[in-house]
Amino acid sequence: MSLDKATVASIAALARLRVPEERLEPMVADLNTILGFVEQLDEVDTTGVEPLASVTGHALPQRDDAVTDGGYPERVTANAPDRVNDFYAVPKVVE
């Protein structure tokens, strides 16, 4: 698998990253080097092997349905650049 410049530009746009035109080619090269490294795994025959989700063998921990958190709007919005009452305030977004 190898990425072209258009694909890298589109991934950057989806990730909301502004990548200047002159940075695109070097980024294509970097990403392809990374992908090439990971692709070495393709050399291993994994026919019939279940995908491995975790090496620990633990089960997904589950909690009881109880209200144990919340009730601190001032902490939640403490880092917000702008807030009104206890709302976050952001530049108007209407589709």
Added chain:
Amino acid sequence: MAEQDRAAPYRIEGETGAWEVVIGLEVHAQVISKSKLFSGAATTFGAEPNTQVSLVDAAMPGMLPVINRECVDQAVRTGLALEAKVNEVSVFDRKNYFYADLPQGYQISQYQQPIVGEGVVHLDLPDGSVKEVGIERLHLEQDAGKSLHDQHPTKSYIDLNRSGVALMEIVSKPDLRSPEETAAYIKKLRSILRYIGTCDGNMQEGSMRCDVNVSVRKPGDGYGTRCEIKNVNSIRFVQQAIEYEARRQIEILEAGGSIDQETRLFDANRGETRSMRSKEEAHDYRYFPDPDLLPLKLDPARIAELKAALPELPDVKKARFMRDYGLSLYDASSLIEERATADWYEAVVTGGGGKRDPKIAANWTISELFGALNKAGLDLADSPVSAEALGGLIDLIGDGTISGRIAKDVFAEMFATGKDAAAIVEEKGLRQVSDTGEIEAIVDAVLAENQDKVAEYRSGKDKLFGFFVGQTMKRSGGKANPGMVNDLLKAKLAG
């Protein structure tokens, strides 16, 4: 699935002939749980902004999601009620997109391995046939926060109280063929969810929301290109949106154009759909398994336990009401739509020690009680007439104490005052007159006063019989036993 034979399939007439509409639904149903899917914050509707938000829901760095066991159980219950396959292994994925009310920058959802697979919903169509609508899948996911756009001229306000609340996305197969069928599907789904207590089905508060996929085709052709209408929040709007969207697509196709697969928005004020996103912004969610969450494994014993604890479901209850109580499909359907209504009706029927006629009980419940509640704008829970009280009224009809006609007046009085039937009958002296001598005296008086009509009747104008019955009943204040009035009049008029 196979098309059902129907009396008159829904078609839209275009300039080039009849078109068929193909509809599939994605219903987002908010799971009933005390706390959120992956955090311990509360889920109640209408709380003060950002008071039901944990640092997990606000996506602070380093926070880890821990799944709520009850939300998993609710999804399993729903799957079982939809006769669906519950998957013993399912996987949570990140669905990546940016929006102001999605602090994580992704929604935790399920993509390739949902918790519930294929199932089915049965619809009773007006022509008496049953249509099966396939369920493609059900998966668990997080709800997003809420944006308020109308509070400030240049700012949007964000409330994250809803962020992280558990949703079940229930995806149907493209098996629906008309706005009416789609409405019936939503109602049926809502009824099932409310029976098993996994979603309150409240579309106004947004705890049930629909995305509607619509395409059109000439009957017999393959599927056309579909458009998805997002977030329609009432059954009536769903129907309007389908109709508008189908006509829009037909116009384009008949003018030689083609349909762009896109997401559209329903504008309820204008009754139209319009494009929401241009193609260049087409979503690419870049799903991948959430590294914070291991696969969800369900013990078959837990699934079996949940299955055993399910209540009687609407279809089974309806069949039982028709079989055991001899009710029509129509009556049974209107009684079983809500579990509370069905329970109420059964309390009326079984309350009389098996003496009460189930059909009469159904008539009184549906025509009189529902009618009166509707008129008064009341819910069954607020009914001034209890199941026991209605049962008492039915018993008075059953044992001949009052006639069915008088019973309607008694019922109105019960509804207005909350008193029981026997007390009203005594108080107002409404006891039915079944004494032959007393009725005979009234009949004689009516005949004596209307000699001319008696003569007309005897010379062949037998339509006048109704007149005599009416006069007799009127003179008795509605209290004469109608059967006896009929018999006596017949005998005396035969003369």
